[in-house]
Amino acid sequence: MSLSAKRLLAVLTTFVLTACLHGQSSRDLSGLAEAFEPLIVQQDGRLKPFDTFARSNLLVFNQKSKLVDMSASEWLVELLLYPRESYRRPVFRERNVEVIQALGLEIDKKQDSSDRQYHHYSFLQLSEAFNNILEDIRAFASKPREELSATEVALITLYQKTLSYYALSRSFSGLVYDIEITNDQLASELGLEGRSSLNYVKVLELRNTIAEKIEAISSLSPEERQTPYPMAVLYLTTQLQDKIRDTSAVSLKIVPPEANQDTSEWMSPWDLLSGRPLSDWESERLEQIVSMTLAAKRGDASAVEDQISALRGEVTARVPVELELTYNKGNFFNRSVAFYIISCVSLWLSFAFLPKWLYRISLVSAVIGFLIHVVGILIRCLIMARPPIATLYESVIFVGGIVVLSGILVEVKRRDVLGLFLAGVGGTILHFVGFSYAADGDTMGMLVAVLNSNFWLATHVVTINIGYGAALIAGLFAHAYLIVRLVNRASKERIKEIFNVSYGLTIVAIFFTTLGTILGGIWGDQSWGRFWGWDPKENGALMIVLxxxxVLHGRLAGILKELSFTAGLALTPITVALAWFGVNLLQVGLHSYGFDDGVATNLFYFCGGELVFVAIFATAIYLKEKQQRPASSKSAA
Amino acid sequence: MAISVKRIGNFVASPALFFYTAIWLLIILVAGTIAQKYVGLYVSQNAYFSSWFFFEWPGIPILEGLIIPAPGGRFALTIMFMNLLAKLVFKSPWRWDRTGTLIAHGGGLLLLIGGFFTAYFSKEGNMMLFEGDSSGNYADYHELELAVIDQSPEDYNNVVAFRNEYIREGAVIEGSGVPGKITVRQFFRNASVLRADSPAPRDHKGLAQRFRLAPKELDPVFERNQAAMVVELSGFGQDDGIYYLLQGMRIPQLIETSGKIFQLDLRNARYILPFKIELIDFIKRMHPGTQTAKDYRSIVNVLEGDTKRRVEISMNQPLVKNQYIFYQASFIEDGDREATVLAVVRNAGRNYPYVSSVIMCIGLMIHILFRLPNLMKKRRSL
Structure with missing residues (x-):
């Protein structure tokens, strides 16, 4: 791990420069943001709309895809066009108290539940704070990562975020006319009729003339340099030195190459401003992005749209920009989880009053939620032109859909509330698990070569995830069995029915997990030359099947009675969680995707909680029924 | 006698036996998976999954250093195989409503048979080829051999290779075309070469004159281990002495005797193919602007006698030829040159999973169709 000392100093110098007296803007950027949204950006190997780029970047800094008072696109437009105002906006969300203390920042107290600015800091606050501990940061950065404490790693991560934020903010700095010429004679010599400022594009055009001016004043004595003309040249030199530091601000890749636009690397504005000779194509694109930026600075959204349309050219037809914007604005999974929550609440209320109506509302809400859920998944498939699951996030969202579908189907078949309730609960929980993965950035990442197979993604991956879903819903029914049997022992028929449903879902889960595991083996055989390699991910899938x-054979052998079978089945979610997330913690094996360090604690609590729940309920049922047995025998006698 | 055989058969065929065996297999599975973090896949696989019995629990921190004998994965899978076979022979109710389970169990049996063939009769290795090069052999991932290479013929080399019991301390190699006697004095599965602190004795030759071997702990990623050997040569004439051999060593250890030049090479065991593979071009595509590989593929010629066939090998699209399968595994960039790494597998049990998975799924599907409607029976009222 190493950070360039020069870069640190350069950025921090600029931090100080930016600590000027500008307040936070109340400028309405919604129109401009809307105009910018369809601009195509290449990031992490994918062509995506500006809006998605803005959201995934904001997630990195803020862990949310919008700010309290502005959308992600508005935030990014402000950052690009009015960076000094954006630097004062509390965008960075940092909840690690030790990090905040190490930075010497004030830990803001949460006033009430509506205080949504809790633990938010501006770029200026952070940059000033980092300035004070710069030596420490450099010392941490020179150490191997495994020797660093969690707080030190978090500090370096936050520091790198501030650098990225700054670099992003300078993406358009070569396009805007902010290099001031403070002397009329100099302006005239540079051919700037009626204009007192330059942009870096113009500087490149005039570089020979400017170099001559700088050369000319270098021979002057210190006294002679104090006159207005040399002072203006010196001021221009200082501004250019600052500007040149921005040449590394190349994360916003919006300029398509002339050929192979889908497969070649795109360019950022600063990539066109390196001083190398530009092709006609590149010069034309440069003119377009300058015009786009100037129009944006004027607030002319319509002109921005025109320039973006020209810039995108033929790529538009091949990149589903409109569809992705619809997906972004649709917030499908937020809406589906809202309906699942409504479904659960209605169902609870139906036990108290209006049972038939509230039950219907609950069922309809679950179905609507599921349909929105499916539409969200389908749109993602269309955007990425691949089957629904390729990342851990997509896997969680898909399995959530399977759980909800299974619950609804059981409910439609049996109409006994339980299927509906478990659909709502399971769907809601898995949505929130998915949201935690969405906070990492763009959820539509490109795939490594071995995963880049639509056939196997559509067969093995889908099947094993249906298996996960079926195993989870079977486990949920087993939980319901334990609860119902403990609190409502009178209804033996009902208990038996829940047991039967759990048993049936177990067979379905065995079918899908076995098929998925074997298909995974066959994929392994096709890709790596072996059907089974005892890789942790493969072992995880086998663990669920086993x-x-x-539990099934224990029941068949008579070793497990109805209670112990269901208790065992209720532990199935543990095996699913370990196979799904747990094996990734080992960080070994060929399935080196989806690794996640932060999941360990949650997994530990989940597994512990499940074990405690099953142990308590199974023991309580056993003891309760043991006590009741002699009593009922006596009364019968 | 017949009754007792049936009783034994009933026990072997019982779901209870499967129940307990599966629990044990699950324990091994968890242990072997966790162990991979600490001792790597190869050691873990040999200890837990490919063993009949094991005594130590490598890679499980709380059991480190303890001797706890336990049946291994191979034993558990054999019991499962017998259990399934006995179930099908002795305890299969040949009824329509049990068709699904019978078929599914038959598929499971076939899968285990395939596993047996793979475990005992498959050979795995890799072939590294630079663009323009061709090869008619491939190297085993783990097994080593000591090759004695007679380089005196003009157009070819005579190679005699010694494996298995010869790759250990105390092994003696003589005869079989070896012009003298080679005694293995020391063997290290992982070692590095360091410059010697003091002058070596006069009988130390080649690499051993200026360097010394430093044994190292086994690396969890087994392929990273570099084996080393100290061998003593006698009967070779003036080149008799002590030599150091290091796996993958670029400087050849040469011995001259009776007007012939021999090279000693400690290397991954090589298997001869009945044809050759020539790499024409290696193509790598990345996701634009990233270091993530999108696709890589090798354009090769299959050379067999006078025939030449052009084939493309890419991720998920292997080349199948005479029971050998070539997979695009990796690549190496060495300056301007590119090399492909092809995994080569010869697996007699390769088709079993394909057939058994179809059979098992048909069986499970039928079982679901028979059982599920009854289990999901609708209640009469809310």
Whole structure:
């Protein structure tokens, strides 16, 4: 891990420069943001709309895809066009108290539940704070990562975020006319009729003339340099030195290459301003982005739209920009989880009053939520032109859909509330698990070569995830069985029915997990030359199959009675969670995607909670029924 | 006698036996998976999954240093195989409503048979080829051999290779075309070469004159281990002495005797192919602007006698030829040159999973169709 000392100093110098007396803007950027949204940006190998780029970047800094008072696109437009105002906006969300203390920042107290600015800091606050501990940061950065404490890693991560934020803010700095010429004679010599400022594009055009001016004043004595003309040249030199530091601000890649636009690397504005000779194509694109930026600075959204349309050219037809914007604005999974929550609440209320109506509302809400959920998944498939699951986030969202569908189907078949309730609960929980993965940035990442196979993504990956979903819903029904049997022992028929449903879902889960595991083996055979390699991910899938087979055969052998079978089945979600997330923590094996360090604690609590729940309920049922048995025998006698 | 055989058969065929065996297999599975973090896949696989019995629990921190004998994965899978076979022979109710389970169990049996063939009769290795090069052999991932290469013929080399019991301390190699006696004095599975602190004795030759071997702990990623050997040569004439051999060593250890030049090479065991593979071009495509590989593929010629066939090998699209399968595994960039790494597998049990998965899924599907409607029976009222 190493950070360039020069870069640190350069950026921090600019931090100080930017600590000027500008307040936070109340400028309405909604129109401009809307105009910018369809601009195509290449990021992480994918062509995506500006809006998605803005959202994924904001997630990195803020862990949310919008700010309290502005959308992600508005935030990014402000950052690009009015960076000094954006630097004062509390965008960085940092909840690690030790990091905040190490930076010497004030830990803001949460006033009430509506205080949504809790633990938010501006770029200026952070840059000033980092300035004070710069030596420490450099010392941390020179150490191997495994020797750093969690707080030190978090500090370096936050520091790198501030650097990225700054670099992003300078993406358009070569296009805007902010290099001031403070002397009329100099302006005239540079051919700037009626204009007192330059942009870096113009500087490149005039570089020979400017170099001559700088050369000319270098021979002057210190006294002679104090006159207005040399002072203006010196001031221009200082501004150019600052400007040149921005040449590394190349994260906003919006300029398509002339050929192979889908497969070649795109360019940022600063890539066109390196001073190398530009092709006609590149010069034309440069003119377009300058015009776009100037129009944006004027607030002319319509002109921005025109320039973006020209810049996108033929690529537009091949990149589903409109569809992705619809997906972004649709917030499909936020809406589906809202309906699942409504479904659960209605169902609870139906036990108290209006049972038939509230039950219907609950069922309809679950179905609407599921349909929105499916539409969200389908749009993602269309945007990425691949099957629904390729990342951990997509896997969680898909399995959530399977759980909800299974619950609804059971409900439609049996109409006994339980399927509907578990659909709502399971769907909601898995949505929130998915949201935690969405906070990492763009959820539509490109795939490594071995995963880049639509056939196997559509077969093995989908099947094993249906298996996860089926195993989870079987486990949820087992939980319901334990609860119902403990609190409502009178309804033996009902208990038996829940047991039967759990048993049936177990068989379905065995089918899909077995098929998925074998298909995974066949994929392994096709890709790596072996059907089974005892890789942690493969072992995880086998673990679920084995666990389900153990409880099923235990029941068949008469070793497990109805209670112990269901208790075993209720532990199935543990095997699913370990196979799904747990094996990634080992960080070994060929399935080196989806690794996640932060999940360990949650997984530990989940597994512990499940074990405690099953142990308490199974023991309580056993003891309760043991006590009741002699009593009922006596009364019968 | 017949009754007792049936009783034994009933026990072997019982779901209870499967239940307990599967629990044990699950324990091994968890242990072997966790162990991979600490001792790597190869050691873990040999200890837990490919063993009949094991005594130590490598890679499980709380059991480190303890001797706890336990049946291994191979034993558990054999019991499962017998259990499934016995179930099908002794305890199969040949009824329509049990068709699904019978078929599914038959598929499971076939899968285990395939596993047996793979475990005992498959050979795995890799072939590295630079663009323009061709090769008619491939190297085993783990097994080593000591090759004695007679370089005196003009157009070819005579190679005699010694494996298995010869790759250990105390092994003696003589005869079989070796012009003297080679005694393995020391063997290290992982070692590095360091410059010697003091002058070596006069009988130390080649690399051993200026360097010394430093044994190292086994690396969890087994392929990273570099084996080393100290061998003593006698009967070779003036070149008799002590030599150091290091796996993958670029400087050849040469011995001259009776007017012939021999090279000693400690290397991954090589298997001869009945044809050759020539790499024409290696193509790598990245996701634009990233270091993430989108696709890589090798354009090769399959050379067999006078025939030449052009084939493309890419991720998920292997080349199948005479029971050998070539997979695009990796690549190496060495300056301007590119090399492909092809995984080469010869697996007698390769087709079993394909057939058994179809059979098992048909069986499970039928079982679901028979059982599920009854289990999901609708209640009469809310």
């Amino acid at each position: 666990w389900l087979l153990i």
